[in-house]
Amino acid sequence: MMANFNFALDGKVDLFSLNPLEMTNFEMAGTIIGIAGVLLSMALRRSARPRLRPHLFTAELADETDAGHAQ
Amino acid sequence: MWRSIEHYGVTFCRFYLGGFNLVSGLNYFVLFWPQPKIAESAGNEFVIAAMQLKLFAFAKVVEMLGGLCLVTNRFVPLGLVLLMPVTVNIFLVNVPWAPFPHIQLSVTRNLVMHGILLAAYANYYYPMLKFRSAPLPVWRDPSRIVKSL
Numbered sequence: 001m002m003a004n005f006n007f008a009l010d011g012k013v014d015l016f017s018l019n020p021l022e023m024t025n026f027e028m029a030g031t032i033i034g035i036a037g038v039l040l041s042m043a044l045r046r047s048a049r050p051r052l053r054p055h056l057f058t059a060e061l062a063d064e065t066d067a068g069h070a071q
Numbered sequence: 072m073w074r075s076i077e078h079y080g081v082t083f084c085r086f087y088l089g090g091f092n093l094v095s096g097l098n099y100f101v102l103f104w105p106q107p108k109i110a111e112s113a114g115n116e117f118v119i120a121a122m123q124l125k126l127f128a129f130a131k132v133v134e135m136l137g138g139l140c141l142v143t144n145r146f147v148p149l150g151l152v153l154l155m156p157v158t159v160n161i162f163l164v165n166v167p168w169a170p171f172p173h174i175q176l177s178v179t180r181n182l183v184m185h186g187i188l189l190a191a192y193a194n195y196y197y198p199m200l201k202f203r204s205a206p207l208p209v210w211r212d213p214s215r216i217v218k219s220l
Contacts, residue, residue: 003172015171025104026095027177033090033142034083041082 081191084184089141091181092154096135099128117164130157141188148195151188158185 006017013024023031098104121127133153140150158181165178189196209216 013173015173017173018176022173024107024173024177026091026098026107029094030087030091033094034087037086037090037142038079038083041079 081188084187084191085141085144085147088154088181088184088188089138089150091138092134092157093138093142096131096133096138099131115168130160133157147188148192151185151192154185155189158182 003016003018004014005019006014007019007021008014013022098106118127121130134157137150137154137157140146140153158178162178162182166175169175
């Protein structure tokens with residue numbers, strides 16, 4: 001039989017189909033874990049952004065006259 | 072933008088290959104899905120011989136370990152080296168002989184993803200390309216194992 005691009009939502013894999021949506025169980029598991037991993041990586045990168053920003057010195061901390069008043 | 076595509080592309084390949092191998096290895100022992108049927112082909116006898124010699128069980132344990140390394144992002148270069156014989160063997164057994172185009176495409180895709188990951192983590196393999204090397208035995212300084220973690 002020749003290769004084709006068949007795709008059906010019946011749960012049965014046509015092993016002659018080259019359609020990427022037609023997946024065996026292991027391919028489906030790999031795809032789901034792959035997509036979940038990419039989403040997790042995006043979320044972790046976003047949450048790490050505030051932690052990775054450089055420290056900003058505010059005016060109060062840099063002002064030497066304030067330190068003199070405190071004494 | 073290209074850096075992001077590169078980063079997430081490598082991340083997808085790592086999770087896909089890791090997930091595929093981890094689930095394939097687990098399924099051999101736990102059997103939550105039916106085992107794939109081996110097609111009538113020249114590679115068939117090699118797979119049957121491997122099963123009878125218990126090599127298949129050993130290969131599945133290696134698949135699980137390698138898959139776990141990739142999915143958890145721990146010891147990834149080691150995981151890729153562990154999985155290389157599995158990926159190459161599956162490719163060589165199926166692509167020339169398997170009668171199903173879907174299987175041929177699937178194992179080729181796995182090999183390509185494995186190659187992409189090896190290239191992405193190439194920095195850790197450069198020391199292996201040393202042209203001339205003298206032995207550096209582990210027993211001289213065993214603490215290097217812990218230091219490299």
